[in-house]
Amino acid sequence: MIFRVVKLLVICCWVVLLVVLVKKDFLVSTLDSAEQEVLTLAKYQQYYGVYLQEKRIGYVMEDIRPDGEDGLHIHQEASLRLKVLNSVQPITMNLSAKVGKGLQLRTFEFSFSSPFYSTTANGRVEGNTVYFSLDTGGAIMEDTLTLQGPPVLPLNQRSYLLSGVKEKGDKLKVPFFDPFSLSAKTSVVTYKGREKKLLHKRIYNIHLFTESYAGMQTEFWLDDEGKVVRERSPAGFVFQAEPKFKAMDIQDSGDELLSAVAVQYTGKLFQENSTKAVFQLQFPTEAEVELNGGRQHFVDGKLTLNKEVFPPSSGGENIASENSCAGDDATLQASRYVQSDDPALQAKAQEIVGEETDPARQVALLTDWVYNNLEKRPVIGLPDALTTLKSGKGDCNEHAALFAALARSLNIPTTIAAGVTLQNDSFYYHAWNEVCLVGQWLSLDTTVNQIPADLYHIRFTRGDLEGQLAIGALIGKLQIEILPAQE
Incomplete structure (x- = not known):
């Protein structure tokens, strides 16, 4: 028993690691209406491989479909395999949302599942306020959050950032609502200029941004069309745009997560x-x-x-x-x-x-x-x-x-x-x-x-x-x- 308790000190797995990992692909942001851009593609689907220590441990998928004359249906899913104390922990996440003109959020449903834990959340938006319900399996919570403006769902198509900055060093404040932790925070996005990056054995001249949130900093790169092609979190997770067959080919659970940090x-x-x-x-x-x-x-x-x-x-x-x-x-x-x-x-x-x-x-x-x-x-x-x-x-x-x-x-x-x-x-x-x-x-x-x-x-x-x-x-x-x- 003493040995198990001592080992538990090692396996206290910080939820912040997962929040950092998923918040960029599962978040609802508020942007100045002048910076919003309506998605022009009628249909869109993109896959991202998720890497830890250069090993593919999961994938993220984003799918966008028309929903009526003035709306879109957004579906995002993620599947991960994390190694915690040499035990592989499968994790799944799903987000389904409906957005209107200007990508303004109307409704959302979110689910998260891991061994010994699962949760679901759903909500609707009225004006600047998000009304939501959270079910952890052991408790049901209902609450509201009011943002600075109508919530907008940012996709991996983030051309609004390119239109919002003019030169290296420009900054944008982005308040967001995160359906995983059901909290609202403000992050600061800074444009770092163009950078040559080797991706898929080719060199690309793409745009580098950093995002600061609660003292943490992530990096992401956009192509000239504003699509995210790569993203890196402080915990060492990397998202990389890839074909479906490659992204879903999960190779490993990666190295021991907690030892890595x-x-x-x-x-x-x-x-x-x-x-x-x-x-x-x-x-x-x-x-x-x-x-x-x-x-x-x-x-x-x-x-x-x-x-x-x-x-x-x-x-x-x-x-x-x-x-x-x-x-x-x-x-x-x-x-x-x-x-x-x-x-x-x-x-x-x-x-x-x-x-x-x-x-x-x-x-x-x-x-x-x-x-x-x-x-x-x-x-x-x-x-x-x-x-x-x-x-x-x-x-x-x-x-x-x-x-x-x-x-x-x-x-x-x-x-x-x-x-x-x-x-x-x-x-x-x-x-x-x-x-x-x-x-x-x-x-x-x-x-x-x-x-x-x-x-x-x-x-x-x-x-x-x-x-x-x-x-x-x-x-x-x-x-x-x-x-x-x-x-």
Whole structure:
């Protein structure tokens, strides 16, 4: 059992990797109407091979057909094979949408399926507002999102970008609605000029663009007609326009996904009983990180962690004021994926703590229950607490979401921490929790039943799913050096 739990640290599969992978081909954007361009082709179909470490692991298909006199029917599908801890995980995605004049979105249906997880979503657009419903199999959620303008479905025909830029360095802001995470964000697209690129053993002089989103950056190349011919994500995934027979010839599941994005470190490991740790960190300046707060102090590239004491005391050196972290609405309120107001979750929390009223003891009871009652499985999908409670399985993301919902239902301020932790000889991306007790933020990890979490847990961001996506900016760019604590 201990071996399985330790291995689970390796297989906490970050949903951000998949969001980065699919968002370019499964997204709904808002563009200035002056930049919109009506698709001129009556019929259109394009296939893209998906590569990881130069191995074709899947494909994406886009099909466009007329729908009445003034509309189009869009169908996109993707099939992937990802290797997670040497276990091949098949993933399928489908998007069906109807658009009107100017490619403005009218309705959409989206489905996602992977081992141990599946979800469907559908929605309609009225003006600038998207009304949608999400079914995870364990929970049904209904919500709305209002964008800056009527949502437009950008296709792999993106000639509107060529008409929107004039010279190298020009930028465009593109707000979008993503039907996978059902969230709205704004990305910045920058024109980098023409670049000679070797594709299919031929050299093409094509247009290079970069897109920045939550600190992450993707690259894509357009031909003179505005069609995407190649795209590369921060996680190392590559999309390449190909004939159908070639794109659908899935060769492999690629190399181990999580090992590919693991962070090697330098320096000497410290003792397990250490109460202080110091790290030298290097990462992109545009990364939206939250390194200060709680037990962490970051200055001039150096991060110091002081291990907390559990249960915490309201007195002593370096203890914050009694109300320094209590009462933060975001850490007490229910959210789309942390449904602390759901009766089933509230009842389960009360069942776990019984008549115990001391918040520190409640935290200990909840941590122990989540650790012992969730089957340790890698789940590629959007982690939500209610579905996790019903399924009884998950990786670090599901553990953290479920604990947050249970604790918030007892009025304990709780957040989800996202960062890295040490496993064997590398740091892997991971999720855990922080709770506010007697005015102090205290870390804990329900995946391995640690209160407080050990000092190799380095937090880079806090928040529910939307806040966690910022960690994607670190992929492939984070450097960690362990320094002697006395420095």
